[in-house]
Amino acid sequence: MYTVRQAAPDDLAGVRAVARRFGNLAMWPRRPDYLDRELANGRLLAGFAGTEPVGFGATFLRGGLTHLADLFVLPEHQSSGLGRALLARLLPVAAPRVTFASSDPRAVALYVRQGMRPVCPLLYLRGPLTALPGRPPAAEATPAEIADLDADASGGRRDADLAWYAALPGVSVCQTGDGYAVVRSLGDRVLVGPAGGRTTRACADAVLGALARHRAAGTAAxxxxxxxxxxxxxxEAGFTIADLDVFLSSGGDPIALDRYLPHPDLG
Structure with a gap:
């Protein structure tokens, strides 16, 4: 018998154990992590078999846009209806909604039945910074200074989430004209995102400027x-595609596909 309810602080250890089974915490070496943020936002649901969490789902809001950030059920409990039960509680029916789905056909089919459609691939790239074209390093900025740019590219405002992420150790915010990039140092590499711009050129300049600022890291994702x-x-600069997901949307163009780089977990 499965039950679904809003996760409480005491449930986080079990939720985190599920997340680790899927490798979701690889880029979160210390607390707080994105699961803490989902819990604080009040949009983290846990699915239980008896008293043990065996799945979870969560959303982030950007203005009126709902981003489904997580939907994971342990393999031994998949095809049980638990994923559908979590989705039914998480996703508003009438509001715009987006997600990144794995290439598992079952996952894509599940989201299509929820009114979303595949739009394009989301490609996870990794590569060396040494061969990138030379750019002046991007200037440092604050979350408040990039909030409008982020809302324009990502589909909605999320000032509090930007401020939370920027306050984490190793995170820096960069701006180049009408573009921005948020970068986190993770030891031997940096993670870029969210990032974007009012034009494709502004987006590219900001991302390349942010990478120039962190060239000493050697590698970027x-x-x-x-x-x-x-x-x-x-x-062309030597980056490779390490993995890919499918971007799905309930309709329209809620985010700027050609000038926005999402954060893998925060959207």
Whole structure:
């Protein structure tokens, strides 16, 4: 018998154990992590088999846009209806909603039945910073200074989430004209995202400027939607596609596919 309810602080250890089974915490070396933020936002649901968490789901809001950030059920409990039960509680029926789905056909089918449609691939790139074209390092900025740019590219405002992320150790915020990038240092590499701009050129300048600022890190990871013109440039510079998801949307163009780089977990 499965039950679904809003997660409480005492449930986080079990939720985190599920997340680790899927490798979700690899880029979160210390607390607080994105699960803490989902819990604080009040949009983290846990699915239980008896008293043990065996799945969870969560959303982030950007203005009126709902981003489904997580939906995970342990393999031994999949195809049980628990994923559908979590989704039914998480996703508003009438509001715009987006997600990144794994390439598992069952996952894509589940989201299509919830009214979303596949739009394009989301490509996870990793590569060396040494071969990138030279750019002046981007200037440091504050979350408040980039909030409007982020809302324009990402589909809605999320000032509190930006401020929370920027306050974490190793996170810096950069701006180059009408573009911005948030970068987190993770020891031997940096993670870029969210990032974007009012134009594709502004987006590219901000991302490349942020990478120039962190060139000493040696390696970078970032997520690019298929239409982004940065994709061929980065591949030419030696980046490789480490993994891919499918971006799905309930309709329209809620985010700027060619000038926005999401954070893999925060959207």
């Amino acid at each position: 970032l997520a690019l939607l298929g239409p982004n013109p940065l994709l061929p440039l980065l591949l």
